[in-house]
Amino acid sequence: MNFFRKFISIRRRVKQRATRFSLFVVLLMFGLFFEAYMHNFNLVYIALFFIFALAFSAGPVGMRNIGYLEVKSLKCGRLFANQEGKCFFTIENSNRQSSWALEFHTAYSVKKISNIKSKSKIQDSFTITPKSRGILELSPCKIESLFPLSTVRFVLPIDIDCKTIVYPNPIGERLSSYLNRQKSHFGEEMDFDGIARYSGSESASRIHWASVAKGEMAVKSFERLNESEALNFIFEDCASDDESRLSQLTLWVLDCEKHKLPFTIKMPNGYYDSKKESIDEILEALALY
Amino acid sequence: MRFLKLWHYIEANSRGLILLDIAYFVVLTPLLLFVKAPMLLFLLLVAILLIFKKRRGNITLIVVALLGFFAIFLSLYGAFNFLGLSRLKIFVELIIYLLLLAVSLQRLSGKINLYLLISPALLLALSLFFFKSIFMLFYLIFEIFILLWLILSYFMQTSFIESLKMAGSFFALSLPWVVILFIFFPRISFEHASYGFHGDNIRRTGHDGKMYLDTKALLVPSNRIVMEVSFPKRVPADNRLYFRGSVLYKNMIDHWEALPHKIKRRFSPKHYLQNGMVQKEADTIAYKVSLYPTFKTWLYQLDLPIEAPKGARIDADFEVKLSKPISEVQHYEAGSVLNYRYGKYISKDVLKYALDVNATRNPKSAKLAKELILDYPKAKERLNALLNIFKEANLSYSLQPKPLDLNHSTDDFLFNKKEGYCVHFANSFVTLARLAKLPARVVTGYKAKHSNSVKNYLVIREKDAHAWTEIYIKEHWIRIDPTTTAKRIDIKSAKLLSKNSSNNIKGELQTINLYILYWKYQIQSWILNYSHFRQMKLLNSLKDRDFALKFISSLVGLIIFSILLMIYLRRTPCPNKISCLMARLFKRLKKEGYTQKTGETLHQLFSRYSSKDIRKIEDIQNIDRLYHQVRYSKESYRFKNLRRAILDFLRKKY
Structure with a gap:
């Protein structure tokens, strides 16, 4: 009973699509039928019945x-618009038999898998080049197979989330170039602002040794010290249009x-x-802007 | 073998082409038997170009195409007109040639396309127009299996064996469907088409419609099969196995002939029985005959034919004839009566011919006949006396007798040479009977032997051609076989008959040979010649409960066999035989509530298990010891012991 229950559940899951070879098989059977019927050729009948039986059996075997x-x-992985990226998938075969001639389909790619051994998993990847940033719908995601006779295409839809985010294409001015251009923003020690109380976490280079000599633990404080520890990118100042700005910001991130x-x-x-949000969250915000 | 090992490493396109080449080789092989010589040469050229991988540019392809068309033209030269094309055989032949040309050009281009992929199936379908033999039946199944294997091999890209196993299991799955469809798919009663490749149309000799006494005589010590007969139950007794051919009345000195056409016959008992002919119904018999081409018009039926096949007629002498000579194998159902009494309505003209004899040609015989007439006034007694004369004449059966003096053939045979075979016996007996005023005639045909039968199947060979006699007594004809009166068989003939006996195969080999023929005949009857008629007969037989039970059991058996075969072929081979063996033991332990705990060794598990039941201690300790020896001491030779120990343990009931 378990066998039939399993088979019925498979029958519900797996969809079948006729291929051009099925049309050929139908025509061939039609021709053989006439050849057999007109002349009472039992050999032709046998060929006809074999073709019919094999085509008929291909259904359960393929499913x-x-x-x-x-x-x-x-x-x-991180996908960027107009750049080739990789997606990874894991397929498990819980059958006692190996599965053959598989294709892992998404809306944008097809990955061929020659076989998955019985009771085993395989991990594989496929490459993808999204056209634009935003949410990329990979669906319909499915596994397909023409096995065994290629007369029927067996389709197993995948019921997992096939969405992913495509970040803006990271192009524009490199960060190093930007830093050179915006050097003052990065902070200079020359802009001495005074002496501050040592909190215990400052770098030794900032210790104000003169104060230490006097018995007071103090550190040097600089005018742009806080600004120099973080880069502040402003969306409007990055480039002339929104997409270029997003691309530039992505590159800098x-x-x-x-x-x-x-x-x-x-x-x-x-x-x-970046101290509060992860890089991926920031990139996602840029992607979905 | 190296090729097979490297098989799954071959690059996909090359692999596809190799598989296609194998497919074409398989489907083309039978076609090569009837393809004409120019087309064969063309195919040879294509094969050479493929084997030597000669660079195949456009010019090469154009030249090959032109040569192909020229080969087709030469192959169909003579039939190449509209009248020829109207004949299906020529039309199919032309289609095959065009297909072969197109496939050759496509294959030479080295690219796989849809056309190249589907053409093997088309060629297979077309080749079936030309073949209908048992060999082709087996070859067709082989072809289908190979094509299936090639398709699966292309998809699976795995080892040769694995794809072969998959093909086997798939084939097993489809086999019951084929059988069920073949039996129950509705047939119509169209005749089987007669065109095609006839590999077995050799003329059968033996019975000739005349009976010669000279060197043209009825002597063909050949084992070639003339007829195969299938009876509903058992083969009748040896003395009933006379297959009637022609009936001869006129002695033409060197040969015997049938009645002249001018003699009008009073009746023709076609398809009905004469009153009093059959004593009881059990004496009638229906049977199936397969008659190979004799290029004569006679259809042979057991003596005495009462039911002729369709298209044939039974004449007044109970000869069964077709209107045209038999140039193809004839399969027919026939009916005969084995114990008969007929001849009441015989005409005076016919009796006159049956008594016609020239006494001056055989004076000694005439003298003897006169004495017989005086001594035995009753016809029946006279006939017995005649038989006794033959029995006491010390006659020898010889296949190579000294030539008879044809002008005094009976005297020479009975009183001088005293040797001969059936024709000489029949000739002399009829002559002597006529001299003794007993109407007599010669009947020629085949005399089958019970030893050439198996179950309900009987084989009749050319060497079984025979001549016997019929004597008219008390308004009916009695069959007398004077050859049985021979006292002995000469050494040479005995050797000759023995030498030709079933191709020199003796004893069990002869039986095996007969069984092979029997199965060949069954396949021929139930598969190749399966028809609407046989289907209806089978369906009617299903009304019989016993038969229906047997039939359904056979089908269920076939389905179970196919499923088992499929499971066997698709079973996953055990990657580690020790683990697989132990898995069975663990399953048993689990059933009893013992599973290996985390961190527990196998030894600890076994100890824990056996400690609860002392009866098992010894067996489990033995398994434990053997397992560790096999697994860790690399004493693989102990695996058999371990296996035996585990199986014994599993079998034991504690």
């Missing part, structure tokens, strides 16, 4: 091939992440601080 598969995860520099971004709809 069983694909019906036990389950996509356990589908995650993409990535550079800052690379050099572990804290930064803030002032957007028309909000303020983002």
Whole structure:
């Protein structure tokens, strides 16, 4: 009973689409039928019945091939508009038999998988080049197979979240160039502002040794000291149009992440601080702007 | 083998082309038997171009195309007109040639397209127009299996064995469907088409419609099968196995002939029985005959035919004839009466011919006949006396007798040479009977032997051609086979018959040979010649409860066999035989509530398990010891012991 129950559930999950080869099989059977019927050729009858039986049996065989598969995860790396990125997926085969000739389909890509062994998982990836930033709908995500005879395409829709975010294309002025241009903003020790009480966390280079000699623990304070610890990017000042600004900001965010520099971004709809939000959250805000 | 090992590493396109080449090789093989020589040469050229991987540019393709068209033209030369094309055989042949040309050009281009993929199936379908033999039946199944395997192999891209197993299981799954459809799919009663490749249309000799006494005589010591007969139950007794051919009345010195056409016959008992002919219903018999081409008009039926097949007629002498010579295998159902009494309505003209004899040609026989007439006034007694004369004449059966003096053939045979075979016996007996005023005639045909039968199947070979006699007594004809009166068989003939006996195969081999023929005949009857008629007969037989039970059991058996075969072929091979063996033991332990705890060794598990039941201690300790020896001491030779120990443990009831 379990077998039939499982088969019925597979039958519900797996969809079947006729291919051009099925049309050929129908025509061939039609021709053989006439050949057999007109001349009472039993050999032709046998060929006809074999073709019919094989085409008929291809249904259960194909459904069983694909019906036990389950996509356990589908995650993409950071995807940027107009840049090639990778998505990763895991498929588990809970069947006692191997699954053959599979294709992992998304709306933008097809990944061929020659087989998944019985009772095993495979991890694989596919590349994708999104056209624009925002939410990318990968669906319909599905596993397809032409196995065994290619007369029917078996389709197993995947019921996991097939959405991902595409960040703006990171292009524009590099952060290093920007820093050179905006050097004063980064803070200079020459702008001495006075002496402040040592809190215990300041760098040794900032200790004011003259005060220490007098018995007082003090550190030097600089006029732009606070500004120099964080980069402040302002959306409107980045470039001439919104998409270019988003692309520029994305590039700077990535550079800052690379050099572990804290930064803030002032957007028309909000303020983002790398100390408070993760890089991915900031990038997502840029993507969905 | 190296090729097979490297099989799944071959690049996809090359692999596809190799698979396609195999497919084309398989489907083209039977077609090569009837493809004409120019087309064969063209295919050879294409094969050479493919094998030597000669650079195939556009010019090469154009030249090949032109050569292909020229080959087609030459192949169909003579039939190449509208009249020829109207004949289906020529039309199909032309389609095959065009298909072969197109496939050759596409294959030479080295690219796989839809057309190249579907053409093997088209060629297979077209080839079935030309073949209908048992060999082709097996080859067709082989072709379908290979094509299936090639398709699966293309998709699976795995080892040769794995794809073969998959093809096998898939094939097993479809087999019951094929059988059920074949049996129950409604058929119509159209005749089987007669065109096609006829590999077995050799003329059968033996019975000739005349009976020669000279060197043209009825002697064909050949084992070629003339007829195959299937009876509903058992094969009748040996003395009933006379297959009637022609009936001969006129002695033409060197040969015997049928009645002249001018003799009018009073009746023709076609499709009905004469009154009093059959004593009881059990004496009638219906049977199926497959008669191979004889290029004669006679259809042979057991003596005495009462039901002729469709298209044939039974004449007044109970000869069964078709209007045209038999140039193709004939499968027919026939009816005969084995114990009969007929001849009441025989005309005086016919009797006159049955008594016609020239006494001066055989004076010694005439003298003897005169004495018989005087001594035995009753016809029946005279006939017995005649038989006794033959029995006492010390006659020998010889396949190579000394030539008879044809002008005095009976005297020479009975009193001088005393050797001969059936024709000489029949000739002499009829002559002597006529001299003794007993109307007599010669009947020729085939005399089958019970030893050439298995179950309900009987084989009749060319060497079974025979001649016997019929004597008219008390208004009916009695069959007399004078050859049975021979006292002995000469050494040479005995050797000759023995040598030709079933291709020199003796004893069990002969039986095996007969069984092969029997199964061949069954396949021929129930598969190749399965028809609307047979289907209806089968369906009617299903009304019989016993038969229906057997039939349904067979179908269920086939389905179970197919499922088991499929499961066997698709079973996942055990990656580690020790683990798989132990898994069975663990399953048992789990059933009894013992599973391996985290951090527990197998030894601890076994100890824990056996401690609860001392009866198991010894067995479990033995398994424990063997397992550790096999697993860790690399004593793989102990695996058998471990296996036996586990299986014994699983089998035991504690």
